[in-house]
Amino acid sequence: MEIEVFQCPQCGGSLEGVTETGFYSCPYCSSKMKVTLFAPDPNLRPDGRTVIFDSSTGNELCYIKLARGWKATGAVASEMQSANWPFTMRISARSPDQSVRIDYCSGVSFKEIVACPFARHVEGGYDQTDMMPMRRLMSHIQYADEFMSRSVPNGTKITLLETRPFAKRPPEDFEAKRNELYQGTINKIRFSTPPGMRSSVDKVIYEGISRIYAFEENGKEMRQAVTTLVSGVQISFSAPMMIFGGTSNFLFWDVPYVLTLKASTGDFEKNYENLVMFCSTMQASPRMADLITQERNRIMGFLADRQQRDFQAHQDLMRQQQASFDAYNQAWHARSDSMHNSFRSTSAAAQSSEDRISDMVSEGTRGVNTYIRPDGTEVEYSVVNEAAFANTNDSRDTFATQDKAFESCNWVEMKKKY
Numbered sequence: 136m137e138i139e140v141f142q143c144p145q146c147g148g149s150l151e152g153v154t155e156t157g158f159y160s161c162p163y164c165s166s167k168m169k170v171t172l173f174a175p176d177p178n179l180r181p182d183g184r185t186v187i188f189d190s191s192t193g194n195e196l197c198y199i200k201l202a203r204g205w206k207a208t209g210a211v212a213s214e215m216q217s218a219n220w221p222f223t224m225r226i227s228a229r230s231p232d233q234s235v236r237i238d239y240c241s242g243v244s245f246k247e248i249v250a251c252p253f254a255r256h257v258e259g260g261y262d263q264t265d266m267m268p269m270r271r272l273m274s275h276i277q278y279a280d281e282f283m284s285r286s287v288p289n290g291t292k293i294t295l296l297e298t299r300p301f302a303k304r305p306p307e308d309f310e311a312k313r314n315e316l317y318q319g320t321i322n323k324i325r326f327s328t329p330p331g332m333r334s335s336v337d338k339v340i341y342e343g344i345s346r347i348y349a350f351e352e353n354g355k356e357m358r359q360a361v362t363t364l365v366s367g368v369q370i371s372f373s374a375p376m377m378i379f380g381g382t383s384n385f386l387f388w389d390v391p392y393v394l395t396l397k398a399s400t401g402d403f404e405k406n407y408e409n410l411v412m413f414c415s416t417m418q419a420s421p422r423m424a425d426l427i428t429q430e431r432n433r434i435m436g437f438l439a440d441r442q443q444r445d446f447q448a449h450q451d452l453m454r455q456q457q458a459s460f461d462a463y464n465q466a467w468h469a470r471s472d473s474m475h476n477s478f479r480s481t482s483a484a485a486q487s488s489e490d491r492i493s494d495m496v497s498e499g500t501r502g503v504n505t506y507i508r509p510d511g512t513e514v515e516y517s518v519v520n521e522a523a524f525a526n527t528n529d530s531r532d533t534f535a536t537q538d539k540a541f542e543s544c545n546w547v548e549m550k551k552k553y
Contacts, residue, residue, distance in 0.1 A: 204231035221430035301343030358403035
């Protein structure tokens with residue numbers, strides 16, 4: 136049986152008869168006080184952390200160490216933000232009087248196309264290849280400031296009061312985390328880089344911050360802390376014999392979670408350690424971790440299948456284009472040969488005509504006619520002759536005459552060339 140002993144906050148004396156919540160008087164110094172009793176939490180684990188369940192499904196979400204009297208609720212939003220974060224987990228913890236709250240939202244991933252010959256960066260767009268929204272890299276400070284501006288109504292004046300180290304104990308070793316992220320990424324891309332391609336990790340980011348802001352809500356001065364991490368890697372891909380472009384550079388960056396503490400000005404500092412404790416002790420349940428892994432693997436498998444289909448479609452398209460190109464080349468060569476043959480024929484006819492005219496001019500100038508012997512050879516006679524004849528037995532034997540009526544069985548009349 137567990138017995139809890141209460142002591143007077145003024146003199147330290149033990150209070151007797153405290154069995155329920157109410158007002159009591161110290162029997163030693165007569166001080167008046169209010170004692171609030173809390174029922175044992177059935178969800179409290181032996182390590183002091185509380186089990187948080189999904190308010191919709193009843194599944195375990197995570198384990199968190201909460202301050203005494205604090206209550207937390209959780210839910211999973213099924214909409215997919217990115218391939219790395221297939222769903223969003225939200226946890227909200229409130230103080231006993233509901234005036235102070237801590238909110239947790241699990242991560243989101245972004246892709247920035249730094250330089251690529253085949254794709255361009257579209258801010259606010261969605262990259263279907265990796266199933267990630269496109270966004271330029273923001274530092275942990277910029278992300279925290281933007282998150283704060285979105286968490287209050289438009290027009291609310293926000294004042295940055297202080298920047299503190301990342302709210303976790305023991306503190307994060309960012310340098311070690313960067314080295315771990317670098318090694319994990321370089322090993323992964325070396326394994327997945329196709330033959331003939333080069334890949335490298337150009338830059339690694341891993342930074343966290345806690346920013347404290349002041350603002351007014353319903354006429355009351357409020358404080359809010361925003362604690363967040365930003366991690367990322369820039370990867371380069373290229374081929375040794377790249378013809379159609381240079382190196383492709385992609386930056387994949389991630390915000391694993393955002394954690395906020397919201398309280399009135401007077402209650403903020405008293406509860407900041409609760410934010411640190413929340414951040415330091417939160418752990419996803421094995422069921423939730425397995426579900427995230429399964430969903431990521433399913434999405435990555437879908438992406439791999441789609442990339443394979445896209446590659447096959449690309450190969451088919453390339454084959455069709457090659458066949459069309461070959462057919463075009465064949466048709467072009469056929470047209471070219473036809474045009475060349477026609478040109479050569481036309482040129483030969485034109486040359487023959489030019490030669491004929493030239494010969495006729497030459498004959499006219501010299502006053503001769505050209506005759507063709509039976510053996511195909513040529514002989515010239517003056518234009519005063521009406522006809523020319525060749526011997527049937529020896530075609531080299533010829534004569535010309537002004538009497539065209541000459542007839543003989545041993546002689547045959549020769550035709551004029553023109």
